[in-house]
Amino acid sequence: MGVLTHLPGAVRLVEVGPRDGLQNEPRVVPTEDKVRFIEALAEAGHRHIEVASMVRPDLVPQLADGEEVLRRLQPRPEVVFTVLVPNERGLERALRAGARSIAVFTAASDTFSRKNTGASIEESLKKLEAVVRRARQENLRLRGYISTAVACPFEGKTAPEKTAALASRLRGLGIDNLSLGDTLGVADPLSIDRLLDAIEEKCPPPEGESSALSGLALHLHDTYKRALANALVGLERGIVEFDASAGGLGGCPFAPGASGNLDTALLVETLHAMGIETGIDLARHRRAVEIIRGPLTAARNLEPTNTRER
Numbered sequence: 173m174g175v176l177t178h179l180p181g182a183v184r185l186v187e188v189g190p191r192d193g194l195q196n197e198p199r200v201v202p203t204e205d206k207v208r209f210i211e212a213l214a215e216a217g218h219r220h221i222e223v224a225s226m227v228r229p230d231l232v233p234q235l236a237d238g239e240e241v242l243r244r245l246q247p248r249p250e251v252v253f254t255v256l257v258p259n260e261r262g263l264e265r266a267l268r269a270g271a272r273s274i275a276v277f278t279a280a281s282d283t284f285s286r287k288n289t290g291a292s293i294e295e296s297l298k299k300l301e302a303v304v305r306r307a308r309q310e311n312l313r314l315r316g317y318i319s320t321a322v323a324c325p326f327e328g329k330t331a332p333e334k335t336a337a338l339a340s341r342l343r344g345l346g347i348d349n350l351s352l353g354d355t356l357g358v359a360d361p362l363s364i365d366r367l368l369d370a371i372e373e374k375c376p377p378p379e380g381e382s383s384a385l386s387g388l389a390l391h392l393h394d395t396y397k398r399a400l401a402n403a404l405v406g407l408e409r410g411i412v413e414f415d416a417s418a419g420g421l422g423g424c425p426f427a428p429g430a431s432g433n434l435d436t437a438l439l440v441e442t443l444h445a446m447g448i449e450t451g452i453d454l455a456r457h458r459r460a461v462e463i464i465r466g467p468l469t470a471a472r473n474l475e476p477t478n479t480r481e482r
Contacts, residue, residue, distance in 0.1 A: 176408050182449040184220065184413040186351070186389065187213055187436060189464075190241075191222040191256060193421030195234050199471035203237045205464065207244045210253075212460035213418065217452045220252040222275065222415075226262035239269040252313060258289060259299050263306055273313035276300050276347070280335045281324035284355070288319065297341060304345050316347035317391065319424075322359040322367065332363075332370035340375040348378035348387045351415055354402065355424055357395025357431055361405045364390070368409045389413035392434045394420060399434035400442060407448075414439065419461045421468075437461070 190210050194201055210223050223245065224238030238255060245253055254273040255266045266274055278296040279285040285293050300316075307314050320327075321335045339350055352367065359367075368385060375384045390406045392399035392415070403414055417433035440452045 176404065176446075178410070179407055179446065179448060180410075180412045181447075182412070182451075183407070183443060184389075185218065185436065185439070185450055185452065186220045186222060186254075186413065186415045187218045187418060188222045188391070188415045188433060189213070189418035189421050189436070191225050191235065192415075192424075192433060193417040193419070195225065195232050196423035197234050197468065197471055200234050200236070201464070201467050201471055203240050203244070205467040206237070206241050209418075209460060209464040210241070210245060212463050213457070214248055214251045216454075216456035216460050217450075218457075219250060219451060220254065222254045222256065225256040225258075226265045227256065227258050239265055242266075242269040242271060254313070254315060256317075257303060260302050260306065263303050267310060271312070273315070274303075274307055275315040275317060275351075276303055277317035277319060278338065278342070279319040279324075279355075280330045280338050281320040281327045283326040284320045284324045287326070293338070297345075300342075300347075301345060304347060308346065314347055315349045315351065316342045317351050317353055318342070319353045319355045321352040322354045322363055323356050325356060332367045333374060335367060336370035336374040339371055343376055343378065349389070349413075350387065351389040351391045351413075353391040354393055354399075357393030357399065359392065359402050360398055361401050364402045364405045365409070368406070368411075383410065385410050387413075389415055391415040393422065393431060394434050395431040400438060403434060403439060404442075416440075418457065419464070421464075 213221055224241045225235040226238050229236035252273050254275050255271045257263045257266050257274045257276055282292050285296055289296055318338055320330055323329050372384045377384045378387045390411055392402050416436035416439045418436050420432040420435035422433035423431055440450050443450055
């Protein structure tokens with residue numbers, strides 16, 4: 173039999189445009205435009221949207237209004253609004269704003285981890301322990317990111333076994349939903365396949381599941397236009413959750429060369445053509461992209477908010 177013979181009937185999408193998509197913009201997008209964008213995405217059928225980040229405002233000024241964005245969003249029982257949280261201080265900010273879902277993050281590269289968070293991998297894991305413990309006390313939904321899962325801009329290729337070992341440690345902390353990030357967008361289908369092999373070999377499955385790939389998501393940047401092909405490999409391997417960004421927006425201010433994410437519309441179009449359900453109304457999704465296009469165009473025509481090298 174050929175490839176793509178074991179496909180799911182439906183997948184879950186995590187829309188990261190409002191957070192990962194806007195964090196690398198040269199200017200701050202007004203809060204009201206971010207809220208309109210997010211609300212339109214929810215109207216398009218998105219059921220999990222990453223809306224903000226509680227990182228230090230001086231490091232990522234584009235997301236400094238995260239608390240206000242979260243407060244302004246209309247509560248929707250069917251939609252999960254997630255915020256990225258780097259540490260206990262960020263968690264406190266998220267809780268004050270009413271967050272019920274958080275994402276924490278580390279990296280498979282020590283150098284990237286230090287540049288991104290000011291802490292080594294080991295130090296970042298210690299910080300995460302406290303955040304996860306408090307999140308469980310508050311009954312928050314919890315997600316974890318592993319950046320540089322395939323390669324690092326400073327250290328080169330990441331051994332699949334190293335990423336898998338880190339995933340195992342995060343599962344040990346109680347983070348079952350893990351998103352593997354191809355931060356530079358350099359992955360190819362074979363490297364994704366090998367990474368998933370390593371996860372199956374070295375990482376325990378979530379409680380109650382038989383496969384280590386259960387609860388796993390792929391976060392694919394599209395620098396070399398291979399993100400969609402890489403997603404299809406994940407589908408064949410049983411991955412049913414993918415991060416994607418409206419309009420292909422995105423990038424990482426701490427990863428030189430990182431470009432935008434896998435375009436949500438492209439992924440949805442492909443999945444629908446294959447008979448795989450997403451719950452997304454493409455026409456409404458495209459309207460959401462148009463809502464943010466104007467503010468982004470205006471912002472890009474101004475001087476950068478933060479011109480220091482990051």
